[in-house]
Amino acid sequence: MRFALALPILLVIVVMSHVRMPNLRRRDWGLLALQAAAGSVGYTVLLISGLNFLPAATAGVVIGTLPAVSALFAVLVLRERSDYRIAASVTLATIGVMSVAWTGREHGSLVGMVLVLGAVICESAFILLNKRMDVPLPPLLQSTVMTAFGLLFSLPFVAFGWDGVKLSISALAAIAWYALIPTVGGFLLWYAGAARVSGGEAATFTAIAPLTAVALAAVFLGESIGLSQLLGMVTVIAAILVLSLPVRRRSGAK
Numbered sequence: 001m002r003f004a005l006a007l008p009i010l011l012v013i014v015v016m017s018h019v020r021m022p023n024l025r026r027r028d029w030g031l032l033a034l035q036a037a038a039g040s041v042g043y044t045v046l047l048i049s050g051l052n053f054l055p056a057a058t059a060g061v062v063i064g065t066l067p068a069v070s071a072l073f074a075v076l077v078l079r080e081r082s083d084y085r086i087a088a089s090v091t092l093a094t095i096g097v098m099s100v101a102w103t104g105r106e107h108g109s110l111v112g113m114v115l116v117l118g119a120v121i122c123e124s125a126f127i128l129l130n131k132r133m134d135v136p137l138p139p140l141l142q143s144t145v146m147t148a149f150g151l152l153f154s155l156p157f158v159a160f161g162w163d164g165v166k167l168s169i170s171a172l173a174a175i176a177w178y179a180l181i182p183t184v185g186g187f188l189l190w191y192a193g194a195a196r197v198s199g200g201e202a203a204t205f206t207a208i209a210p211l212t213a214v215a216l217a218a219v220f221l222g223e224s225i226g227l228s229q230l231l232g233m234v235t236v237i238a239a240i241l242v243l244s245l246p247v248r249r250r251s252g253a254k
Helices: 002-017 026-050 056-063 066-076 084-101 107-130 139-161 169-194 199-220 227-243
Strands: none
Touching (some): 066 084, 107 169
């Protein structure tokens, strides 16, 4: 429903903006499909599923490991060169996740942690695959294509889970907000910014996630923030700061 509501709005904006779709090769269409499957559908499904088992603040701290996971993904999957920053950042991020999981000894909490970490891995693929396209799309077209693919990939699963679902007015309002703000607005802002920075820099900007998640969970959801969550948040932020340190180059290197 999120994608179904967002897609017509984006299509109207595309028509009004007179933006033309460039000619893309099969490889680029494949990368777009993979991005949508991972970042649009996989991330959303895993994150919402994880929130059934975890407080919002704890999930936000886990999401804050995204820069470190993205850096590790780039090394292991994309074969990019590693350095001391990545090793230190991944170590700190792991400590941060373990600290928020320390009090979650119940089975449900562990399941939630795994689901949210899976969402983080999907988002890492989403960020880095975009940088592998031969013909980058303008932010508006990229957002529209992601939403269209997200709707296409979601429909088969909706058919199996729609029976018996009853939506309240508040649920419909939440879906409308999710379609307008994180999908239309979020996609447009994300791709506009990602077009101007590297994949690693884009991932680093997600450092705001644990801060805002913990703060908003306390203010709007009334969640109590424990010492383990604060420690995890600080450690995750330290991991991001380590990752943002400049790389030392050897003398004489170009």
